Amino acid sequence: MHAIYCGMNLETPKIQPDPPRIRQLDDAAANRIAAGEVVERPASAVKELVENALDAGASRIDIVIADGGKRLIRVTDDGHGIPAQDLALALSRHATSKIDGSDLLDIHSFGFRGEALPSLGAVAHLRLTSRTQGAPEAAEITVATGRVGPTRPAALRAGTVVEVRDLFHATPARLKFLRTDRAETQAISDVVKRLALAAPHVGFTLSDASDGTAPKVTFRADPARGPEAMRQRARAILGADFDDNALDIDTTREGIRLHGLAALPTFSRGAAVAQYFFVNNRPVRDKQLLGALRAAYADVLARDRHPAAVLFIDIDPQRVDVNVHPAKAEVRFRDPGLVRGLIVSGLRHALAQAGHRATTTLTDQALGAFAQPRPTAPVYQMDMASRPNAQTRGFAEDLASFSARVEPIPEPDTPDDPQHLPLGAARAQLHETFILSQSETGMILVDAHAAHERLVYEKLKARLRESTVPAQALLIPDIVELPADDCNRLVNAAPDLARAGLVVEAFGPGTICVRETPALLGEVACAPLLRDIADELADLGTTDTLTARLDAVLSRMACHGSVRAGRRMSAPEMNALLREMEATPNSGQCNHGRPTWIALSLADVEKLFGRR
Numbered sequence: 001m002h003a004i005y006c007g008m009n010l011e012t013p014k015i016q017p018d019p020p021r022i023r024q025l026d027d028a029a030a031n032r033i034a035a036g037e038v039v040e041r042p043a044s045a046v047k048e049l050v051e052n053a054l055d056a057g058a059s060r061i062d063i064v065i066a067d068g069g070k071r072l073i074r075v076t077d078d079g080h081g082i083p084a085q086d087l088a089l090a091l092s093r094h095a096t097s098k099i100d101g102s103d104l105l106d107i108h109s110f111g112f113r114g115e116a117l118p119s120l121g122a123v124a125h126l127r128l129t130s131r132t133q134g135a136p137e138a139a140e141i142t143v144a145t146g147r148v149g150p151t152r153p154a155a156l157r158a159g160t161v162v163e164v165r166d167l168f169h170a171t172p173a174r175l176k177f178l179r180t181d182r183a184e185t186q187a188i189s190d191v192v193k194r195l196a197l198a199a200p201h202v203g204f205t206l207s208d209a210s211d212g213t214a215p216k217v218t219f220r221a222d223p224a225r226g227p228e229a230m231r232q233r234a235r236a237i238l239g240a241d242f243d244d245n246a247l248d249i250d251t252t253r254e255g256i257r258l259h260g261l262a263a264l265p266t267f268s269r270g271a272a273v274a275q276y277f278f279v280n281n282r283p284v285r286d287k288q289l290l291g292a293l294r295a296a297y298a299d300v301l302a303r304d305r306h307p308a309a310v311l312f313i314d315i316d317p318q319r320v321d322v323n324v325h326p327a328k329a330e331v332r333f334r335d336p337g338l339v340r341g342l343i344v345s346g347l348r349h350a351l352a353q354a355g356h357r358a359t360t361t362l363t364d365q366a367l368g369a370f371a372q373p374r375p376t377a378p379v380y381q382m383d384m385a386s387r388p389n390a391q392t393r394g395f396a397e398d399l400a401s402f403s404a405r406v407e408p409i410p411e412p413d414t415p416d417d418p419q420h421l422p423l424g425a426a427r428a429q430l431h432e433t434f435i436l437s438q439s440e441t442g443m444i445l446v447d448a449h450a451a452h453e454r455l456v457y458e459k460l461k462a463r464l465r466e467s468t469v470p471a472q473a474l475l476i477p478d479i480v481e482l483p484a485d486d487c488n489r490l491v492n493a494a495p496d497l498a499r500a501g502l503v504v505e506a507f508g509p510g511t512i513c514v515r516e517t518p519a520l521l522g523e524v525a526c527a528p529l530l531r532d533i534a535d536e537l538a539d540l541g542t543t544d545t546l547t548a549r550l551d552a553v554l555s556r557m558a559c560h561g562s563v564r565a566g567r568r569m570s571a572p573e574m575n576a577l578l579r580e581m582e583a584t585p586n587s588g589q590c591n592h593g594r595p596t597w598i599a600l601s602l603a604d605v606e607k608l609f610g611r612r
């Protein structure tokens, strides 16, 4: 038999004549233990040091790292500094200048636990150099693995420099668990960007000195001021595309303010990589907040797409506890439901207001595709792969093949020609799917199928809000065979489904009987509809609220009811669809977050023909 390491031995009786003695651990050991929580990886060290610089009122923060922060982290700031006589105190445990300890809910700084510097000193070589305003000279102090040296004079004009070398050399176990230098560098960059978003008025640089030569600047954000400061900073960090496609959010409810930027659904991402939350300006990665963001977009995004947003929550510090975890990444709200409601309704409202606006990025890309078939495929912000046939054919080809079949409609010269309206006047239907319309400033291509799907969905939702969705009885009930699990799900949800206009009942093992379908959908094939809804129910589980579940079900239904694809439309029909889109919230994207229309301005078209 192999010898197996048993960890704690719980079997041998512990009652001995001499019980083990209780000892007070020395500071170095206590600090090493605290370091395990506060400094999980180099990025957490960077976070602590940058937060200290921000707390010190810095207007410039320069960060240099080497080997993913394992060999070197140096943070230089121009903040208020530390008096020479306090340097040793700053390195001792639970010593802080930020709170007096009387009220742990009254916190207005990043730090307050007095743990970061002593923890770093316990697991690395640390040098702290500082000079306060008006001090005759700077002073420095060093700690090597817990041993604090004397305070000595040093050279520094103003502010503070904290240098951390050989992080975790004293705790090889932790060192072993670190990821590659590249991954750690990435994590550091992420931390710096999060904090930079929280402080747009502060200038930041992050440089890498790994290769021994002069540090290479890998990130820079110049100080931004004025009302557009946040947008400017977001532009520097998330890119111009995000800025172009982001809606301003600012809403307050019961003393809690939500503000920041949220991108249009068509500017969604394949992973949750562009989601930033701040509570009283502190970057947090809070599951509840991220969940609320998801819920806000649930209606306008496919499940595998992720919204992009930078959102700040300002709340009375008394109503939130940030002292949940040493790294302070999570928070507890006194009234979590209120915060969630604020996020969900605030964002939904803004998205609905944005109405039929679609992403500029797509228009730009379409323009690029029109201009020249490029050797490499253009990078789509949207997940074009999830569009049927997009894998094999580019958008350019799709558009190019239109020319083959254009059905023109006579140009109406009636006085009420709707050209001046946002989506213009319909001029032609292409491929029995797309509507080409002329607006005052250019031309618009509408995906009639996607748009119609959205309109049906919004209508279904509106009906459901009013009372129930009108149903239409089938002449002969439809019997659908489905796997037993799916049947159970549908039968369990039958009362909800009935409110949504779908009346089903159990009909023997593995069969469901459909008696009524939503009237709005017209004639639908029941089997695929039920299969889709069963999938939806399986995906949703039972955790969501009734309303959220029903919306998802309605969204699925809408796909089945979209009758316009593959059908000729008359000019009045097309114009009616455009007018309805203009009047319907969220009509700029289909139920899966894909755009329903794109626009080309005359200026763009002229550019294509080399006229500009």
Ligand SMILES: Nc1ncnc2c1ncn2[C@@H]1O[C@H](COP(=O)(O)OP(=O)(O)O)[C@@H](O)[C@H]1O
Residues within 6 Å of the ligand: 048, 052, 053, 056, 077, 079, 080, 081, 082, 090, 091, 095, 096, 097, 098, 110, 111, 112, 113, 114, 115, 116, 117, 118, 160
């Ligand atoms: N960059 C800095 N500029 C000025 N003071 C600093 C700086 N870094 C640390 N300090 C001082 O050292 C103290 C201890 O820092 P730290 O261990 O991070 O604890 P905390 O930030 O929780 O107070 C701080 O309260 C602050 O007074």
Ligand SMILES: [Mg+2]
Residues within 6 Å of the ligand: 048, 051, 052, 110, 111, 112, 114, 116, 117
């Ligand atoms: Mg601190």
